[in-house]
Amino acid sequence: MEIIPATHFEQADTLMLAKALIGKILVSNIEGLSTMGRIVETEAYLGVTDKASHAFGHRKTKRTSTMYLKGGHAYVYLCYGIHHLFNIVTHEEGVPHAILIRAFEPLEGIDTMLHRRGKTKLDFTLSRGPGSVSKALGIHTQHSGLLLNSDWLYVADDSEAYSQESVIATPRIGVGYAGVDALLPYRFLLKGSKLVSGKGLTNTIPT
DNA sequence: CGACCGATCGTCT
DNA sequence: GACGATCGGTCGA
Numbered sequence: 001m002e003i004i005p006a007t008h009f010e011q012a013d014t015l016m017l018a019k020a021l022i023g024k025i026l027v028s029n030i031e032g033l034s035t036m037g038r039i040v041e042t043e044a045y046l047g048v049t050d051k052a053s054h055a056f057g058h059r060k061t062k063r064t065s066t067m068y069l070k071g072g073h074a075y076v077y078l079c080y081g082i083h084h085l086f087n088i089v090t091h092e093e094g095v096p097h098a099i100l101i102r103a104f105e106p107l108e109g110i111d112t113m114l115h116r117r118g119k120t121k122l123d124f125t126l127s128r129g130p131g132s133v134s135k136a137l138g139i140h141t142q143h144s145g146l147l148l149n150s151d152w153l154y155v156a157d158d159s160e161a162y163s164q165e166s167v168i169a170t171p172r173i174g175v176g177y178a179g180v181d182a183l184l185p186y187r188f189l190l191k192g193s194k195l196v197s198g199k200g201l202t203n204t205i206p207t
Numbered sequence: 208c209g210a211c212c213g214a215t216c217g218t219c220t
Numbered sequence: 221g222a223c224g225a226t227c228g229g230t231c232g233a
Contacts, residue, residue, distance in 0.1 A: 081215035083226050131226050
């Protein structure tokens with residue numbers, strides 16, 4: 001399995017990067033515990049021109065300043081006072097693009113993930129939804145601003161083949177406030193995956 | 208199965 | 221002082 005270096009995310013085409021993340025492996029080594037899963041759902045947030053992005057209109061605050069770092073950094077923020085949502089920053093320094101990881105298929109460290117999630121048995125809710133993703137992997141807002149690397153968290157490619165047709169694009173979830181931008185097809189998912197979040201899909205069938 | 212609701216708090220106006 | 225890039229539980233059809 002090949003580690004994808006943080007510099008990979010310095011590329012400018014965030015939509016391409018978000019699509020290409022589908023099928024890749026996310027590995028965390030946090031608090032001495034190793035967990036791993038295959039990414040099945042992502043969303044792209046295109047910075048200053050994207051009404052759904054925290055950086056829309058060049059908004060830059062203490063919280064969102066990490067989005068302006070160069071690609072390959074982690075952007076983690078607290079949502080609804082409860083959930084820690086994990087993004088990978090993309091593009092060059094100063095351009096606040098990011099990719100939200102919304103769901104993955106658990107591969108290793110399942111006992112650890114179950115414990116972190118307060119569950120006793122594996123089902124499709126373990127790592128479905130961006131809040132669940134971070135909780136299962138042990139990602140916390142304190143990780144925001146860190147560069148992805150093998151010390152704590154990285155993306156890897158196990159060369160499992162996914163055809164372009166197996167990845168589909170849909171509008172993003174929960175961004176109704178973004179007006180017309182809420183309709184943009186910036187959400188990518190593995191077609192037919194039962195592990196994908198949101199409503200109106202075949203995601204209610206237990207594995 | 209869908210609709211609704213409460214939890215919970217940092218961030219921004 | 222209001223509001224989320226959410227989740228899990230409950231309620232009713």
